[in-house]
Amino acid sequence: xxxxxxxxxxxxxxxxxxxxxxxxxxxxxxxxxxxxxxxxxxxxxxxxxxxxxxxxxxxxxxxxxxxxxxxxxxxxxxxxxxxxxxxxxxxxxxxxxxxxxxxxxxxxxxx
Amino acid sequence: xxxxxxxxxxxxxxxxxxxxxxxxxxxxxxxxxxxxxxxxxxxxxxxxxxxxxxxxxxxxxxxxxxxxxxxxxxxxxxxxxxxxxxxxxxxxxxxxxxxxxxxxxxxxxxx
Numbered sequence: 001x002x003x004x005x006x007x008x009x010x011x012x013x014x015x016x017x018x019x020x021x022x023x024x025x026x027x028x029x030x031x032x033x034x035x036x037x038x039x040x041x042x043x044x045x046x047x048x049x050x051x052x053x054x055x056x057x058x059x060x061x062x063x064x065x066x067x068x069x070x071x072x073x074x075x076x077x078x079x080x081x082x083x084x085x086x087x088x089x090x091x092x093x094x095x096x097x098x099x100x101x102x103x104x105x106x107x108x109x110x111x
Numbered sequence: 112x113x114x115x116x117x118x119x120x121x122x123x124x125x126x127x128x129x130x131x132x133x134x135x136x137x138x139x140x141x142x143x144x145x146x147x148x149x150x151x152x153x154x155x156x157x158x159x160x161x162x163x164x165x166x167x168x169x170x171x172x173x174x175x176x177x178x179x180x181x182x183x184x185x186x187x188x189x190x191x192x193x194x195x196x197x198x199x200x201x202x203x204x205x206x207x208x209x210x211x212x213x214x215x216x217x218x219x220x221x222x
Contacts, residue, residue: 042215048210097144098169101153103152103153
């Protein structure tokens with residue numbers, strides 16, 4: 001059975017802290033891994049990762065994929081209160097294009 | 112503006128009263144899908160469509176129907192809604208091998 005597991009499930013930090021969110025997966029026919037941010041509305045796209053070892057960056061956010069060990073991490077440096085959200089990891093299965101989601105990590109950034 | 116739209120955004124209905132939630136995208140995406148999001152269970156796929164007239168079941172298709180008569184539209188039909196279908200519903204679309212764009216969500220309550 002396909003499985004995507006995110007950890008931790010929730011995290012509370014102070015502004016300025018650096019956080020690392022984890023996503024491990026066991027999915028047949030892996031095509032890519034996606035990270036989304038969800039703030040009480042629709043998930044918004046952050047990163048798509050298809051190749052191992054290549055870091056994707058966008059401002060204070062970065063992500064990397066390890067296809068051998070079947071995991072990905074999302075790093076957020078110098079966190080701000082606006083980073084408070086649920087971060088979702090999803091794996092895309094090739095062929096069907098089906099998305100398998102993890103349950104998400106709820107990040108709370110306190111001032 | 113490239114987007115996925117859903118209607119209605121909020122709906123309260125009663126058990127057994129047929130309803131349709133519409134989904135439309137203006138990006139000429141081949142792939143469209145429906146998800147429901149429930150606390151503690153995350154996002155789960157209901158149905159997906161690889162192209163016009165091609166649809167298939169996701170993980171939780173029971174009680175739902177879909178159709179894909181035009182590329183841009185992918186309505187979700189609940190023939191006889193029940194309280195366990197109370198949920199937050201998202202439609203999403205993508206190009207093949209692309210990222211997934213989510214609609215704004217439809218919050219459905221079945222009494």
